[in-house]
Amino acid sequence: MSKILLIGTGRVAFHLGHALKRPGHEIVGIAGRTVDHVRDLANKLGAPGLSRNDTLPQADIILIAVSDDAIADVSMNIPISDAVVIHTSGASDLDRLLPHPDRAVLWPVMSLSPGEPMDFERVPLVIDANTERAHQVVKDLADSLSGHVLQLDHAQRELVHAAAAISLNFPMHLLARAQELLGNHGIDPSVLAPSFVAMAQKASAIGASEALTGPARRGDIGTIHHHLDRLTEDAELRAAYARLSSMILRAYGHPDHGYTDV
Ligand SMILES: NC(=O)c1ccc[n+]([C@@H]2O[C@H](COP(=O)([O-])OP(=O)(O)OC[C@H]3O[C@@H](n4cnc5c(N)ncnc54)[C@H](OP(=O)(O)O)[C@@H]3O)[C@@H](O)[C@H]2O)c1
Structure with a gap:
């Protein structure tokens, strides 16, 4: 199971955060731009909420679940590490995750609204990646969450x-x-x-x-x-x-x- 740093505190972060815990992934930190939202999600997921000045914890995967238009900015501000950096947007290409060397997409094809945590076992997950290593990591992650995983390129x-x-x-x-x-x-x-x-x-x-x-x-x-x-x-x-x-x-x-x- 992987150590995952979750960036974003909205709907996807809420549902995916809960889903990640079921197979036993460890959420090593939750980061976001609004302090109250970070605290609230950290409480709900029982994971450490990070504040702006905290050093980001070591992670295997950095999962960026922020608005499409913010993905590139957020990605640029994350120090480069060995982590595979993943976004959750169906509308965004992998280059939004530059300059990270191992980039991937994990897109839940589901309308995720406020409410009870979604059962991801029945959520189709679309994946893509720019390297073999990133592909293996995102595939393993997706397979641990859902029985319906498919690889699709950007087009x-x-x-x-x-x-x-x-x-x-x-x-x-x-x-x-x-x-x-x-x-x-x-x-x-x-x-x-x-x-x-x-x-x-x-x-x-x-x-x-x-x-x-x-x-x-x-x-x-x-x-x-x-x-x-x-x-x-x-x-x-x-x-x-x-x-x-x-x-x-x-x-x-x-x-x-x-x-x-x-
Ligand atoms: N909801 C869905 O049905 C769904 C399904 C599949 C994929 N997605 C994708 O998942 C991603 C997140 O969607 P969502 O529905 O979770 O959105 P959301 O509920 O609107 O949450 C957006 C998150 O992005 C943060 N954010 C917005 N602008 C930012 C900026 N400039 N800098 C840093 N953080 C910023 C927000 O922070 P604040 O809390 O401070 O506002 C919030 O944590 C998007 O790429 C979306 O396309 C969504």
């Missing part, structure tokens, strides 16, 4: 990142907007929640194209017209409805009636 990671934004962020935003619409009309927004959960389970069980239901899939043009008539108070949502209906109509072999122009 492939960018594609997965874009696909994740499309498939996870957009439906979540559309749910929020749809619930807001119901709330504005005095209708309990939680009426949508059970079917949202059920659809996600269905998509995972039988595949998204099989799981999809609704007027556009069926080609029910009359219903689509009625919906568009109801959505006049939110032009943006109406345009999204029209564009997505058009995509679905075409994907399932129906004429799209030019809804993309609405």
Whole structure:
């Protein structure tokens, strides 16, 4: 098991920090820019919180879990050592970890929000590295956390990142907007929640194209017209409805009636 220095105190540091402890890795220190956040995470993980003037402890792995834009600055300020330096960003290349000689990525493909520590055994972990040694270290680390580890280069990671934004962020935003619409009309927004959960389970069980239901899939043009008539108070949502209906109509072999122009 490895000695790990954790840099960052946000969502990933919280979830990954808990996950690292399960197989027995030792978190030798937690560093971050906000004293209270370091203290809070150190308490939660039962690991030493470091202050700005502390010398960084010796570690096999330095895990940088900070915002994408801060990775390069944070990396530059870490003294070079034998440690393999790893970031957790799906959108960032390995060069952000310069000047460290052994660099790697450990990207959890999971939306990590505040809450109970995530069970990493079912979290896909994407890895990459610039040297054989870094690759072996990050692979061993990933294998100790999850049963689903895959190696992808930067271009492939960018594609997965874009696909994740499309498939996870957009439906979540559309749910929020749809619930807001119901709330504005005095209708309990939680009426949508059970079917949202059920659809996600269905998509995972039988595949998204099989799981999809609704007027556009069926080609029910009359219903689509009625919906568009109801959505006049939110032009943006109406345009999204029209564009997505058009995509679905075409994907399932129906004429799209030019809804993309609405
Ligand atoms: N959350 C996810 O779902 C998820 C999933 C996979 C990968 N990731 C990746 O994991 C990394 C961390 O994401 P996160 O969700 O944990 O972010 P987060 O919860 O917003 O936490 C960001 C952390 O970065 C620190 N930070 C921000 N700017 C900094 C700077 N200029 N210098 C030093 N520290 C700075 C913050 O410090 P303060 O506490 O002082 O603000 C905080 O500790 C990102 O690369 C992200 O792409 C996130």
